[in-house]
Amino acid sequence: MADRRPSMAERRPSMQNSRRPSVIPHLAGIEKPVLPTTPDECDVLICGTGLVESVLAAALAWQGSNVLHVDSNPYYGDTCSTLTIEQIKAWCHHVNSNSPGFHGFTKALLYIPRPNKLNSKDYSIDLTPRILFAKSDLLSLLIKSRVFRYLEFQSISNFHTFENDSFGKMSSSKEEIFTDQSLSLSSKRSLMKLMKFVFEYDNEENAALLAQHKTTPFVKFVEEKYRLLPGQINELCYTLGLSSTPDIQTPQAMSRIRRYLISFNVYGNFPALYSKFGGPGEISQGFCRSAAVAGATYKLDTTLQSFDSETKLATFKDGTKVKVSEKVVCSPSQAPTGSQYTPERKYEVTRLVTIVEKSCKEWFSDGDSAAVVVFPPNSLPSLNKFPVQVMIMGPGSGCCPNGQCIWYLSTIEKGEKARLDVESGLKKLEESILRESEDSGFDVALNDEDIVVRPDGTASVINSVKLGKSYKEFVPKEKLTFLFKLMFTQFTSVEPFGVASESVYRRASKEEVSSLAASGAPDKGIVYSNMPSAEISYDGIVTEAKLLYTSIVGSDDDFFDVDFEDEDETDQISNQNNNDSAIVDEDDEEFKDEMDFEL
Structure with a gap:
């Protein structure tokens, strides 16, 4: 890829030495070229490396599922990517030309009056910027899963x-x-x-x-x-x-x-x-790295063309095929190329x-x-x-x-x-x-x-x-x-005032299914996630990931139920700006998954 953001490892080479580099594998498309081949079979195929899908991939991989995680884009993050200036230019072109995979966005207007003052790679621009509350289910999960080790946080x-x-x-x-x-x-x-x-x-x-x-x-x-x-x-x-x-x-x-x-x-x-260096796109990469540690396979620039629910065969645009024994999960932007599916625009x-x-x-x-x-x-x-x-x-x-x-x-x-x-x-x-x-x-x-x-x-x-x-x-x-x-407009089926409530996402998912049935799209056997909500916090991300996880596994009882080898360590979420830092005690009984704010 001609233009890309520096990877996590490239941005923080000094920190990588303390993070068990022999254990943490490189992600395809970030530090090494994309894998030349696609595996013949997998348990779960996930299309789209957005934040919800990345959390789901890591949860499934640690649970023991054989996960193949692909994205039609040459970068991670999907609809919540963090992009360079050049990637934003290409993104706008795809949105305005109504390209497959970009139907959840419209009317992208880009104005760069002084291009000579912009070095593309110096910028990390979020499509869906977010802030992370100190008491939130996502922060609890970042700590529990150890994904925060791949990230830097500031206040x-x-x-x-x-x-x-x-x-x-x-x-x-x-x-x-x-x-x-x-x-x-x-x-x-x-x-x-x-x-x-x-x-x-x-x-x-x-x-x-x-x-x-x-x-x-x-x-x-x-x-x-x-x-x-x-x-x-x-x-x-x-x-x-x-x-x-x-x-x-x-x-x-x-x-x-x-x-x-x-x-x-x-x-x-x-x-x-x-999160420093980018928002949801950066955190998505963190969960993808975690999934890779647990054995998930990653491929970028890989577009799902069709899925046959009878034979369980998924066919990609390059002609390769993979047999999926359990489920296919798709981001709305990653619908098969032959599908008439478009995200709900409520x-x-x-x-x-x-x-x-x-x-x-x-x-x-x-x-x-x-x-x-x-x-x-x-x-x-x-x-x-x-x-x-x-x-x-x-x-x-x-x-x-x-x-x-x-x-x-x-x-x-x-x-x-x-x-x-x-x-x-x-x-x-x-x-x-x-x-x-x-x-x-x-x-x-x-x-x-x-x-x-x-x-x-x-x-x-x-x-x-x-x-x-x-x-x-x-x-x-x-x-x-x-x-x-x-400037651009994004569509979603998730209520703008919804908090971390299962009912919000169950309702949104049902509307997506109804919309899909009405369109007559041949997408039987594919489970779709939702477009990102208007919420500027991360509320709802873990909730939706758990609902998708339950649709595959049957319950969320073992969602990231992992005994890490360094469980007794006291970890830190560091604020690298001056001397401020946020210290997390893993044994702090107050810090639990308690962000279900539906009263």
């Missing part, structure tokens, strides 16, 4: 809400709420009552109250019961809870808020992490990805190189009905060179309105970073209300990105340089 501590033309950093801990001088005493009491309710939702009294309001919109519930102001509700629902819709019901919203609160201060003064997510020539350090906390920004409904000039969510990745993330930054904007709005909303959000981001930038020559005047003194005597600014009304007429001395813009 995200800054979550910003856009309101009244300013970005405010959330107050989410007791200390921050009590010392926030922008909140009245009654507001502080109401927020503390709500936080207590979230932590104690399962006691008899709270459970009964929640049952009474299981169909009540969260916004209405907290407004009436806790008398919260619109700004506080926005922070809770859209920034802390990361809800992608204003219609989210009270139980779902409460579970999202709890997800954040129980994740905060687990490994440090932050609630979430992200829900949409529109994404805008930009590379800016600025470090954007003003958005990050010390030691961080990433942040989350949320535009609540009706906060943009476009009068957005749905929130616009933004993930910002700085140069320390390993995804772009120094002095640059990648912005990921997304919304579940549909059609041209969606594009108008993300473009409006982009404009506000541009204005704010120019106002706040030290290079602009614009000094922000702070007063006593802007600064809070912590109990330990340290002082900090309440709003890490301060854009008060008095700055609206500010004209920057510089212009922001955009090096890259990519």
